[in-house]
Amino acid sequence: MMALLDLSLAALLLLLALGVVAERQERGAIIAFLAFGLMLGLAWLRLAAPDVALTEIAIGGGVTGILLLRAEAALRGRGKTEEPLRRTGRLAVAVACAMISAGLGYAVLRFATPAPTLAPAAAEALPATELGNPVTAVLLAYRALDTLLEKVVVLLALIGVWSLAPDGLWGGAPVVKPAAVPAPLAWLARVLPPFGVVIGIYMFWVGADAPGGTFQAGTVLAAMWLLVTMAGLYPAPDTGARLPRLLLAGGPVLFLGIAFLGFVFAEGFLAYPEGLAKPLIVAIEAALTLSVAAALALLVAGPARKAPAR
Amino acid sequence: MSMGLLADIATIVLVSAGALLFLAGALGLLRFPDSLSRLHAISKADNLGLGLIVLGLMPQAGSIAGGLKLVCVWLLAQLSAATASQLLARALQRDRTRP
Amino acid sequence: MADALPAVLSGAALFILVVTAIALWRVLRSGIAAERMMAVQLLGTGGAAVLLLIGAATAAAAASDVALLLTLFAAFSCVAFALGSDGEGGDRASPEDRP
Numbered sequence: 001m002m003a004l005l006d007l008s009l010a011a012l013l014l015l016l017a018l019g020v021v022a023e024r025q026e027r028g029a030i031i032a033f034l035a036f037g038l039m040l041g042l043a044w045l046r047l048a049a050p051d052v053a054l055t056e057i058a059i060g061g062g063v064t065g066i067l068l069l070r071a072e073a074a075l076r077g078r079g080k081t082e083e084p085l086r087r088t089g090r091l092a093v094a095v096a097c098a099m100i101s102a103g104l105g106y107a108v109l110r111f112a113t114p115a116p117t118l119a120p121a122a123a124e125a126l127p128a129t130e131l132g133n134p135v136t137a138v139l140l141a142y143r144a145l146d147t148l149l150e151k152v153v154v155l156l157a158l159i160g161v162w163s164l165a166p167d168g169l170w171g172g173a174p175v176v177k178p179a180a181v182p183a184p185l186a187w188l189a190r191v192l193p194p195f196g197v198v199i200g201i202y203m204f205w206v207g208a209d210a211p212g213g214t215f216q217a218g219t220v221l222a223a224m225w226l227l228v229t230m231a232g233l234y235p236a237p238d239t240g241a242r243l244p245r246l247l248l249a250g251g252p253v254l255f256l257g258i259a260f261l262g263f264v265f266a267e268g269f270l271a272y273p274e275g276l277a278k279p280l281i282v283a284i285e286a287a288l289t290l291s292v293a294a295a296l297a298l299l300v301a302g303p304a305r306k307a308p309a310r
Numbered sequence: 311m312s313m314g315l316l317a318d319i320a321t322i323v324l325v326s327a328g329a330l331l332f333l334a335g336a337l338g339l340l341r342f343p344d345s346l347s348r349l350h351a352i353s354k355a356d357n358l359g360l361g362l363i364v365l366g367l368m369p370q371a372g373s374i375a376g377g378l379k380l381v382c383v384w385l386l387a388q389l390s391a392a393t394a395s396q397l398l399a400r401a402l403q404r405d406r407t408r409p
Numbered sequence: 410m411a412d413a414l415p416a417v418l419s420g421a422a423l424f425i426l427v428v429t430a431i432a433l434w435r436v437l438r439s440g441i442a443a444e445r446m447m448a449v450q451l452l453g454t455g456g457a458a459v460l461l462l463i464g465a466a467t468a469a470a471a472a473s474d475v476a477l478l479l480t481l482f483a484a485f486s487c488v489a490f491a492l493g494s495d496g497e498g499g500d501r502a503s504p505e506d507r508p
Binding site: 321328335353356383387389 | 414417418421424425428429431432435436439441442443444446447450451453454455457458461462465470473474476477480481483484485487488490491
Binding site for chain 1: 416419420422423426427430433434437442445446448449452453456459460463464466467469470471472474475477478479481482483484485486488489490491492
């Protein structure tokens with residue numbers, strides 16, 4: 001029965017992916033992409049990767065969707081100036097995509113069996129980190145450098161978005177609230193965030209021992225903040241204000257600080273002193289969760305559209 | 311008849327009823343004549359179906375916390391589906407009056 | 410009986426997945442954008458039901474967490490869509506920004 005379920009899931013995902021590509025209208029393609037992202041979460045759970053399932057649903061089905069929908073709404077009616085692709089151009093894109101697909105397929109078919117794995121080594125070293133979730137151990141202990149750089153990349157992306165603001169508006173607030181707020185939205189924005197914040201904190205807290213963690217928790221918190229701001233219950237802050245910037249920088253700065261202290265108190269950069277690994281990791285995760293939440297929310301909010309207060 | 315067996319039978323009955331409601335929702339979606347009644351079909355039937363499935367899975371939840379989480383999923387679905395349907399219905403209405 | 414339960418639960422999951430897929434196909438082919446957005450709502454409830462059933466059938470404890478996020482973000486996306494379809498979303502660029 002489970003094999004049949006997996007096969008149907010795979011077939012459905014393929015059809016949805018084709019639907020996304022074949023759809024000509026932008027909004028239809030975005031909606032199909034959202035459905036694809038939510039469905040992909042189911043597939044990741046069946047692949048025994050609940051951490052990835054949570055991230056896929058939060059990012060692929062949630063934040064990317066609103067980012068794309070807002071971009072589409074902003075572009076609609078502006079008059080498209082760029083020419084549609086010529087036939088040769090389209091052919092070139094199709095050939096390039098087909099070659100990438102063929103290459104990926106070849107790589108998958110060529111996987112060695114049994115696949116080379118570091119899982120036993122990761123599980124063996126797990127007690128030293130005092131964590132229960134091997135994924136968190138990989139992200140914050142074994143490969144902490146990757147995670148650190150990843151968070152910096154998110155910040156760089158945000159700086160890229162901010163830099164699209166005209167000079168006079170630098171440091172001002174983005175506009176998130178629509179011209180008219182429907183009554184049901186205002187109601188949802190009052191009722192949902194308490195649930196959402198609890199779910200976010202829960203995701204962060206279980207992350208040490210069970211699937212979940214900073215990225216999932218940060219995305220939930222960002223979504224709740226966006227909901228409140230979209231409903232106009234609370235204005236979006238100036239991008240130059242101190243609190244958002246502190247939140248944004250806090251996670252990576254704490255992470256870097258603890259990483260450098262590793263030279264003094266442990267074996268080197270990004271090493272944790274023995275016995276203190278778990279509290280340090282939880283502290284880093286807490287700060288990173290807030291940073292990720294602020295960064296994702298402000299990425300969706302976009303560049304400044306109002307002159308800064310003062 | 312043991313408690314475990316009784317619980318299993320309850321699970322099977324409730325989950326089957328829930329699955330049938332999902333079928334009813336899909337049939338409504340395929341057969342109903344206009345967008346608003348189609349929206350009606352999925353938002354009502356599917357949420358009731360999810361509720362029955364959550365109720366059916368309750369006896370199988372290993373712990374009280376696990377059972378509570380199931381209820382939370384359903385409550386959250388109620389809360390959000392009600393609002394999301396309202397908002398989608400508004401969007402449909404507007405598309406109709408202003409094509 | 411105890412051995413039959415996982416099979417019944419995964420059978421129900423398969424059933425709901427197929428039914429949701431059929432409804433999804435119908436909705437995504439619609440010409441009206443708001444009706445297409447029902448696909449996300451469908452996946453919110455149908456997907457959560459499938460996740461909970463799979464979780465109970467295979468004893469995957471994290472399934473209910475995934476279902477929780479699925480319902481949360483499905484609703485969130487519907488809200489985002491309803492605002493975006495306004496055509497006068499707040500993200501509209503100010504005139505001086507236009508090329």
